[in-house]
Amino acid sequence: GNSVTQMEGPVTLSEEAFLTINCTYTATGYPSLFWYVQYPGEGLQLLLKATKADDKGSNKGFEATYRKETTSFHLEKGSVQVSDSAVYFCALSPLQGAQKLVFGQGTRLTINP
Amino acid sequence: GAVVSQHPSRVICKSGTSVKIECRSLDFQATTMFWYRQFPKKSLMLMATSNEGSKATYEQGVEKDKFLINHASLTLSTLTVTSAHPEDSSFYICSAPRDTQYFGPGTRLTVL
Numbered sequence: 001g002n003s004v005t006q007m008e009g010p011v012t013l014s015e016e017a018f019l020t021i022n023c024t025y026t027a028t029g030y031p032s033l034f035w036y037v038q039y040p041g042e043g044l045q046l047l048l049k050a051t052k053a054d055d056k057g058s059n060k061g062f063e064a065t066y067r068k069e070t071t072s073f074h075l076e077k078g079s080v081q082v083s084d085s086a087v088y089f090c091a092l093s094p095l096q097g098a099q100k101l102v103f104g105q106g107t108r109l110t111i112n113p
Numbered sequence: 114g115a116v117v118s119q120h121p122s123r124v125i126c127k128s129g130t131s132v133k134i135e136c137r138s139l140d141f142q143a144t145t146m147f148w149y150r151q152f153p154k155k156s157l158m159l160m161a162t163s164n165e166g167s168k169a170t171y172e173q174g175v176e177k178d179k180f181l182i183n184h185a186s187l188t189l190s191t192l193t194v195t196s197a198h199p200e201d202s203s204f205y206i207c208s209a210p211r212d213t214q215y216f217g218p219g220t221r222l223t224v225l
Contacts, residue, residue: 004156036216041218042218043117043206043215043216043217043218043219044157044206044208044216045216046213046214049213089156089157099145099147099210099214100147100159100162101147101157101159101208101214102159103149103156103157103158104156105154105155105156106154106155106156
């Protein structure tokens with residue numbers, strides 16, 4: 001079946017630190033991969049995505065590369081800000097263009113000034 | 114950008130009552146919407162796909178008679194939790210696709 005595993009949180013960092021949130025997946029076929037972010041009191045927002053192997057998604061300084069050989073899609077940012085504090089969800093869509101999403105458990109990130 | 118709203122944002126009800134949650138796409142039409150449930154410190158679990166003009170499609174293990182879904186128009190889907198019990202307490206989130214999935218802010222249901 002399809003599943004997504006994220007690193008356990010919560011994660012607490014100081015401002016300007018380097019961030020990595022690990023995400024690995026299990027899927028049949030060729031899924032699309034996503035990172036969603038949920039700021040306090042708001043709905044999930046798409047942060048970035050990648051639709052095929054070796055694609056790199058990027059947005060707002062965050063990056064993630066679709067690694068088929070390691071079935072991973074780790075989220076990275078070189079220098080985090082307090083405003084990045086949120087819950088981050090890794091997700092996959094089993095089929096290209098499909099709309100159903102399978103989510104990881106979410107990682108709560110807190111950035112201290 | 115596209116906006117999806119949910120109403121109410123939180124609701125408290127007594128055991129045995131029914132609760133209706135609305136999901137609206139505010140500036141686009143959606144023939145399909147999705148309903149998710151989020152348990153504390155756990156991921157979002159897809160409950161069902163709401164289809165405008167036809168029956169909802171439920172994921173395995175989700176009771177369709179308990180979680181009634183009606184896609185009344187191209188901008189509105191409703192989830193009714195019937196005969197709610199404390200174990201139904203959860204955070205319910207809807208989404209609607211356009212260029213990507215747009216999520217509502219969620220509804221916190223507490224059943225006493």
